[in-house]
Amino acid sequence: MVFWNFVCAMHIKKTRLLTPGPTPVYPKALQAMLGADMHHRTQDFKNVFLAVLADLKLVMATANDVLVLVASGTGAMEASVTNCFSAGDRAIVCTAGKFGERWVEMTRSYGLDAIVLEAPYGKAVRPEALEQALAANLDVKGVFVQASETSTGAVHDVRAMGEAVRKTQAIFVVDAITGLGTMPLDIDSWSLDIVIGGSQKAFMVPPGLAFLSISPKAWAAMETATLPRYYFNLKREKKYAANGESAWTASTALMLALNEALQYIKSIGMPKLIANAEQLARATREGCHALGLELFSPENPSASVTAVKAPDGLDSGVIVKEFRQRFGSIIANGQGEMKGRIFRIAHLGYFDVADLFAVIAELELILYANGVPVKLGAGVAAVQRVYAEIAITKKELANV
Ligand SMILES: *Cc1c(COP(=O)(O)O)cnc(C)c1O
Secondary structure, eight states: OGGGSSSOSSSOOOOEEOSSSSOOOOHHHHHHGGGOOSOTTSHHHHHHHHHHHHHHHHHHTOSSEEEEEESOHHHHHHHHHHHHOOTTOEEEEEESSHHHHHHHHHHHHTTOEEEEEEOOTTSOOOHHHHHHHHHHOTTEEEEEEESEETTTTEEOOHHHHHHHHHTSSOEEEEEOTTTTTTSOOOTTTTTOSEEEEETTTTTOSOSOEEEEEEOHHHHHHHHHOOOOOSSSOHHHHHHHHTTTOOSSOOOHHHHHHHHHHHHHHHHHOHHHHHHHHHHHHHHHHHHHHHTTOOBSOOSSBOSSEEEEEOOTTOOHHHHHHHHHHHHOEEOEEOOGGGTTTEEEEEOSSSOOHHHHHHHHHHHHHHHHHTTOOOOTTHHHHHHHHHHHHHHHHHHHHHHO
């Protein structure tokens, strides 16, 4: 293999951010941040704030209140715990990966009595298991889950889970930080009481904003919840939001960015943003199959990110490093116990098929150079086939 014996074959390498958060930023959102030299209590900014709240409600397609917090996604996760629960409350935590473990640690840190329903990495907690746990523990006040478990690329059936939780007194708290914009989530009819999103995932803006929808059932739970809280006080935020303000200093830059990204998301429409992720996810899976690679979560794959097993004898860290060093592409390694064993290809938010052509072509070269028997072009051809099939189907539909 001659072409690999030097650091980089080409002189120009663009840095491409291709991780499942932060994701590539929508360019107009980035430009909008230049307008951040403004005061957060002026009418100009209040108009932006109100527009963002209204548009989030629209794209999340919910009648529930939606609030925005200055925090990474974990801040909204923590807000849901401290605002809706009291120390000693029993809760069921469904976990199937690193982010599920975050719920376990967080609920326990705040003194909740967490019953853990665990599925192995790469799998999902079954709704029947939740239903049984709820029937056996009638005092449960909350159920926590990830819609899409970003560490493994698997999804939970939050629709069926919501049906089980609806019949109980518990509130259903869904971390949809990579679920929103990548999978259908009918918040109101599936009884998803709290649905959490983050700016740096399918919403195409830099990290720093978290948002959450809150159902009447969750607001009612807040009336009796006694955990201490200060910065994240959802009742206070709701009062301020009605007037286009946040309780504390808003992130003017990020709100301007989100406002711009939401215009773009509305112009495409949420169902098509989701379809885009699903189509790229399918093409990724087929590209990987064509290269003889094994998927990590084949049973219930997420459209946000595809986790791929590194071939035998090759550390996934080497693959990730070569993506960066040789091509400037930043892709994700496995997290926690999966580090070195899987790598993750993201396709949520501002990703297009050209991004995927590049990722798969680069992957082919990396595998080839590391002695993995792949046929150069086989993965890219699979992606092209998926692209062509989608185009043909669309044409057929248009001709009906
Ligand atoms: C990104 C992500 C989070 C939030 O992480 P932050 O670093 O706090 O933004 C939480 N849950 C899931 C499933 C995620 O993908």
